[in-house]
Amino acid sequence: MQHWQKVSQTKPKLLLVDDQRVNILVLHELFREACEVFMATSGEQALQLCRTVSPDLVLLDVCMDGLDGHEVCRRLKADPQTHDIPIIFVTAKGDEADEVHGLELGAVDFIVKPINPIIVKARVNTHLTLKRQSDTLRSFGLLDGLTGVANRRRFDEALALSWRQCRREQRSLAVIMIDVDYFKRYNDHYGHLQGDSCLQAVAKALSDVIKRPHDLLARYGGEEFACVLPNTPLSDAVQIAERMQANVEALSLEHLGSEIGKIVTVSLGVAAITAHHAIEPQALVEEADRQLYRAKQAGRARVCSGTLAASLPSE
Numbered sequence: 001m002q003h004w005q006k007v008s009q010t011k012p013k014l015l016l017v018d019d020q021r022v023n024i025l026v027l028h029e030l031f032r033e034a035c036e037v038f039m040a041t042s043g044e045q046a047l048q049l050c051r052t053v054s055p056d057l058v059l060l061d062v063c064m065d066g067l068d069g070h071e072v073c074r075r076l077k078a079d080p081q082t083h084d085i086p087i088i089f090v091t092a093k094g095d096e097a098d099e100v101h102g103l104e105l106g107a108v109d110f111i112v113k114p115i116n117p118i119i120v121k122a123r124v125n126t127h128l129t130l131k132r133q134s135d136t137l138r139s140f141g142l143l144d145g146l147t148g149v150a151n152r153r154r155f156d157e158a159l160a161l162s163w164r165q166c167r168r169e170q171r172s173l174a175v176i177m178i179d180v181d182y183f184k185r186y187n188d189h190y191g192h193l194q195g196d197s198c199l200q201a202v203a204k205a206l207s208d209v210i211k212r213p214h215d216l217l218a219r220y221g222g223e224e225f226a227c228v229l230p231n232t233p234l235s236d237a238v239q240i241a242e243r244m245q246a247n248v249e250a251l252s253l254e255h256l257g258s259e260i261g262k263i264v265t266v267s268l269g270v271a272a273i274t275a276h277h278a279i280e281p282q283a284l285v286e287e288a289d290r291q292l293y294r295a296k297q298a299g300r301a302r303v304c305s306g307t308l309a310a311s312l313p314s315e
């Protein structure tokens with residue numbers, strides 16, 4: 001390896017938390033070469049280290065005296081300074097309820113004790129890579145701070161790029177505009193902190209639906225999200241929108257201020273067009289926005305769609 005490569009790559013910071021010293025030592029042995037390793041033997045110590053050293057990943061024992069792993073996770077996720085730090089729970093074998101609960105609390109993964117060194121290394125490497133990617137995007141100012149999805153600026157860039165590509169290949173480009181129903185009432189009733197958690201959960205439910213590498217979900221502003229789907233005809237985009245709607249409803253987030261079933265729902269507007277020289281990509285966003293307005297007018301919690309009705313000059 002060249003010298004400059006060595007110095008340009010700082011080691012990722014890994015925090016190991018376990019109330020049994022021997023468990024920490026085993027993990028330390030696995031990662032001391034590749035990572036800068038920090039260690040804590042209690043929940044309190046873990047919280048303090050997270051604030052002072054900002055680790056790139058935490059391996060967190062669930063079962064500890066005092067603050068247990070779940071409580072540590074809850075507190076890290078509630079603090080804006082630490083809520084982006086990915087957490088992998090380390091659980092005793094067979095605690096399936098523990099694992100489910102941990103994932104619900106926002107952990108990215110779990111590892112079963114007694115640990116298998118190959119599995120632990122693979123999982124840790126995967127999540128360190130993801131963390132580095134999102135840190136890079138964040139440092140370029142392209143990620144939404146609250147939800148971790150793309151921000152408005154990145155959406156505009158992706159739309160312009162996809163528009164040019166689809167125009168060259170005469171392919172269809174689709175846009176979905178998404179709005180959380182009765183969100184102002186949600187904030188009024190549950191407070192802004194819970195409103196933020198709601199937006200994070202919705203963003204995750206929406207982004208779970210899009211799988212192709214060039215599809216992009218962004219927070220467009222407030223409680224509004226937008227999605228750009230290159231090479232996608234209207235009918236396919238409508239299916240994606242319907243899956244998004246179903247995924248958000250499956251969260252079953254209570255929303256007593258909503259007039260639709262007392263849970264959080266979204267309205268979606270879909271538009272698609274074969275990209276054309278005579279039209280600006282912004283027209284596609286405006287059409288999707290019109291469809292979103294129709295969905296709201298028709299009673300919310302639904303998908304409305306249309307092709308872009310523009311009069312094209314004959315060539």
Ligand SMILES: [Mg+2]
Pocket residue numbers: 018019020061062063064
């Ligand atoms: Mg323990």
